[in-house]
Amino acid sequence: MSSTIVDNQAPFGEKHGPFVMGAYAPVAEELVLTDLPVEGSIPTDLNGVYLRNGPNPMFAPKGSYHIFDGDGMIHAGLFHNGRFTYRNKYVQTADLEKKKAAGEDLFWSVTTSVKDSSDKPMADAANTDIIGFAGNAVATWYLAGIPHIIDPISLDTIKAAPEYVSGLGKGMSAHCKVDEVTGELLYFDYYTQKPHMSYGVVSPEGQLIHHVPVELPGDRLMHDMAITEHYSILHDVPLYHDTEALKAGRHKIIFNSQLPMRFGVIPRMGSEDSVQWFNFSPCFIYHVVNAWEEGDEIVMVACRYMPAKHDDGSIDEQRTAKMIATLAMDARLWRYRMNVKTGETHEECLNDEHNVEFPGYNSAMTGRKTQWAYLVDHHPNTLRWTGIRKMNTDTGESCGAWSDDHDHCWYSEPWFAPADNAQSEDHGYVVTFCWNDKTCIQQLQIFDAQNVGQGPIARITLPQRIPAGFHACWMKPNQIATWHQLDNSF
Numbered sequence: 416m417s418s419t420i421v422d423n424q425a426p427f428g429e430k431h432g433p434f435v436m437g438a439y440a441p442v443a444e445e446l447v448l449t450d451l452p453v454e455g456s457i458p459t460d461l462n463g464v465y466l467r468n469g470p471n472p473m474f475a476p477k478g479s480y481h482i483f484d485g486d487g488m489i490h491a492g493l494f495h496n497g498r499f500t501y502r503n504k505y506v507q508t509a510d511l512e513k514k515k516a517a518g519e520d521l522f523w524s525v526t527t528s529v530k531d532s533s534d535k536p537m538a539d540a541a542n543t544d545i546i547g548f549a550g551n552a553v554a555t556w557y558l559a560g561i562p563h564i565i566d567p568i569s570l571d572t573i574k575a576a577p578e579y580v581s582g583l584g585k586g587m588s589a590h591c592k593v594d595e596v597t598g599e600l601l602y603f604d605y606y607t608q609k610p611h612m613s614y615g616v617v618s619p620e621g622q623l624i625h626h627v628p629v630e631l632p633g634d635r636l637m638h639d640m641a642i643t644e645h646y647s648i649l650h651d652v653p654l655y656h657d658t659e660a661l662k663a664g665r666h667k668i669i670f671n672s673q674l675p676m677r678f679g680v681i682p683r684m685g686s687e688d689s690v691q692w693f694n695f696s697p698c699f700i701y702h703v704v705n706a707w708e709e710g711d712e713i714v715m716v717a718c719r720y721m722p723a724k725h726d727d728g729s730i731d732e733q734r735t736a737k738m739i740a741t742l743a744m745d746a747r748l749w750r751y752r753m754n755v756k757t758g759e760t761h762e763e764c765l766n767d768e769h770n771v772e773f774p775g776y777n778s779a780m781t782g783r784k785t786q787w788a789y790l791v792d793h794h795p796n797t798l799r800w801t802g803i804r805k806m807n808t809d810t811g812e813s814c815g816a817w818s819d820d821h822d823h824c825w826y827s828e829p830w831f832a833p834a835d836n837a838q839s840e841d842h843g844y845v846v847t848f849c850w851n852d853k854t855c856i857q858q859l860q861i862f863d864a865q866n867v868g869q870g871p872i873a874r875i876t877l878p879q880r881i882p883a884g885f886h887a888c889w890m891k892p893n894q895i896a897t898w899h900q901l902d903n904s905f
């Protein structure tokens with residue numbers, strides 16, 4: 416049955432700040448575990464792997480620590496014919512190898528340096544997102560780094576893939592998109608020099624088949640993008656580096672409410688002059704849910720960051736920038752419409768009640784119309800996800816939510832895992848990790864995707880805490896190159 420965990424939640428002391436202590440504290444061991452305690456029963460038609468990326472610093476930070484600094488570690492829950500295996504393993508980046516050789520951290524924080532600084536280098540930690548592509552998984556980094564190819568079963572780092580990237584930045588954004596129908600991977604890169612952005616397409620065979628510069632009015636700090644069947648949607652956000660701080664080699668961000676939020680719609684293989692820009696109300700967006708085409712309209716559903724306001728209702732730019740920098744999120748489900756023929760736009764809040772972020776959905780339908788999203792209830796003041804929630808992105812209705820304990824639970828980004836014989840978009844399960852800092856129990860929880868509100872149908876208890884982290888994905892057996900090599904002993 417469930418067992419409590421007593422572990423070191425301040426392995427580097429208290430001087431490096433909150434993101435390396437408590438529920439964020441790194442774990443020391445890389446494990447492979449089977450035959451774990453289960454409450455309820457693991458569905459026999461659940462096959463595939465849940466992968467979650469996040470920071471797990473191997474060495475004490477040199478100074479201040481930000482959660483984007485830590486070495487990437489993948490935590491995996493593998494389901495195979497009713498059996499479950501948990502694994503966790505570091506992403507073996509070149510910068511982690513340098514640290515291991517030195518026996519200490521060698522890099523500066525994203526808060527005290529700037530990317531590509533030669534005198535104060537920061538690590539490309541591959542710690543932010545993970546997504547299934549070309550039979551394996553790809554781990555990516557917040558500030559756009561070199562993608563790392565991960566075996567989704569063993570979690571071994573197969574290789575870094577610099578051949579996927581090009582141009583001035585030579586990086587891949589944390590949030591690339593994979594079209595599971597065509598097998599292509601679409602991504603953007605961004606950097607402080609002109610033209611500030613680029614857009615690329617990698618073929619299912621792993622060849623960079625398209626890469627174009629995208630000129631922006633200035634340095635921008637966008638985070639996500641979207642795709643549809645024929646287009647990609649690039650973000651130009653009113654968020655950028657403070658120029659003076661940048662010159663001094665420091666990281667400070669400005670939110671400018673006089674600038675619009677702009678989305679650039681580019682045909683999937685479009686040229687640099689084919690981007691069609693659409694203006695919307697100023698805001699920031701960390702994460703898109705999904706996008707699709709409806710006739711001449713592009714529809715994009717996203718978690719729109721709600722700018723902080725002064726008492727008179729005007730936007731408080733400084734507080735908004737600080738909230739974005741510290742990941743203190745206040746986001747609402749939002750729908751954008753862009754007509755590529757007429758240029759008309761429309762935006763609307765789908766649900767103003769729930770502060771929801773880190774969306775998952777049925778990834779087989781990326782770029783095609785979806786109705787269901789699975790999100791986390793976000794704590795307003797810090798990076799903590801207190802529960803999970805299913806939402807109808809047609810109506811904005813909340814369609815079931817669950818938390819074991821809003822005051823003490825730390826959920827991970829939930830992803831939809833289809834049943835083997837799935838008959839509809841939400842026929843399957845929702846998978847998430849949950850750490851309870853009161854009971855000190857770590858679980859992987861499985862929900863019926865059509866009845867999230869009834870709570871988990873199975874709880875698998877793990878003997879090691881999973882530190883709070885970032886993004887996750889679900890990979891189906893037909894997305895995993897080595898799936899057929901598994902046997903029942905796995």
Ligand SMILES: [Fe+2]
Nearest residue numbers: 589638701702
């Ligand atoms: Fe993200």
